[in-house]
Amino acid sequence: MTHLDGNAIAGVLEQLFGRDVTLASGRCTGCGAVREVGAIHVYRSAGIVARCPDCDTVLLRIVETRDRMWLDLRGFSSLQV
């Protein structure tokens, strides 16, 4: 299955953060690569999974329901917004 760019989940991220974070820079815990959230690789399965384009480390996971959302950002060792 192919992936999309991080920009494709701009809507759900903005809902979570209250602002556009596609231009935020994140550092991958797997390989240290720093890149804008808009450029990470996004997969849609049972939830949203985003991975580092360099090492495939899971950067974030999002599960959305009608009234709840779960977010795991542990793949980023830091996010500069």
Added chain:
Amino acid sequence: MGIISRGFRGRGRGDDSGRLPPGQYVTDDFPVLSAGPTPHTPLDGWTFTVEGGAEPVRWTWEEFRALPTETVTKDIHCVTKWSKFDTDWEGVSVDTLLERVDHDRAYAVAFCDGGYTTNLPVEDLTGGKAWVAFAYDGEPLEPEHGGPARLLVPHLYFWKSAKWVRGLSLRDEDEPGFWETNGYHNYGDPWREQRYWGD
């Protein structure tokens, strides 16, 4: 409920045969959903391992394919709301695999190429409820659907039927897997609509 869009009919349809769990829609497609890039493990490097027993038990692809197999037809239910009836699979029953392992563990974690994991009670993997499937609809399982082999546990939501499975890790304590640690229900019974934490 959102604004109804006049005339929109999705791919899914309802069904009143009693075969459709609550909140699901029937589809004739087989959507591909994946949490990452499709792994491509050459068969000569593929192994399936059961750990956590008295000692690890491992099969190479040839050894795995020499085990007795079963052909089953099952309905499958994805937590993203699509269900597909009468899907045909061929695989090795997990009972067949676990018979060869000396253990008394209650829980298992399935682990896969690409790092995906999912957890199940051993009881849900045994008694004819689960297979390691290598063929779908009479053909070898395609990589995008989990080939060369995936776990098949049709009585639970399909995120438990882990693609690209490479083994089971048996343990005394339950350890939530990839989705179970991020909002999805720890058990996942479609008939009780156990999609998310707290359901």
Added chain:
Amino acid sequence: MTETPRVRTLILDVDGWPGHRAGQHVDVRLTAEDGYQAERSYSLASAPEDPPALTVERLDDGEVSPYLVEEVVPGDRFELRGPVGGYFVWDADASPEPLLLVAGGSGIVPLMAMLRHRAAAGSTVPAKLLYSSRTYEDVIYRDELEQLDGRGDGLEIVHTLTRAQPPGWTGHAGRVDVDLLREVSFPTERNPRVFVCGPTSFVEAVAEGLVSLGHRPGRIRTERFGGT
């Protein structure tokens, strides 16, 4: 409004529309009478200076696009989230560098918003569009692109048709490859901002091609379209 046999533009009337930037998209959600929901993202085709509009291509195996292209009539309603996506945006007054746009098929939509915005803002920033389509009939916004090309304001448009060319065709034929990219793109010393949009395989091939020509990856922004 019909653009091509498979493509239609829908002009939207949105309560409290906050305005958008060229390149942003919206998430559309459709709910059927039985409660079934489907969600897809569509790029805004309109310039920020104009009311919001979406251009949608009907995918043969699509679930949402056939509805939007064939079924929807004025007065129909659906839910939107957005506009979102600051990563894939071009603002005429914030970007003096040359602008290179590379579109595959319906990937032209967000890039058209950028070109419409550039024209509405009276910008003379040097800009080039390389647009790959299957056939002449599949070129979306064909007439408007010809008009924009003829304005003499520093925009150059190059078309390539990959499947069939009409008699007398003077544009390129065949897929976008490194040679065509080399011919069309600005020299890397001019440090252009690059936006690539279209199907995943197109976007990857173009991005790799541009990097191999020496363009810095950080200057290339991509938007891959998924299916359905």
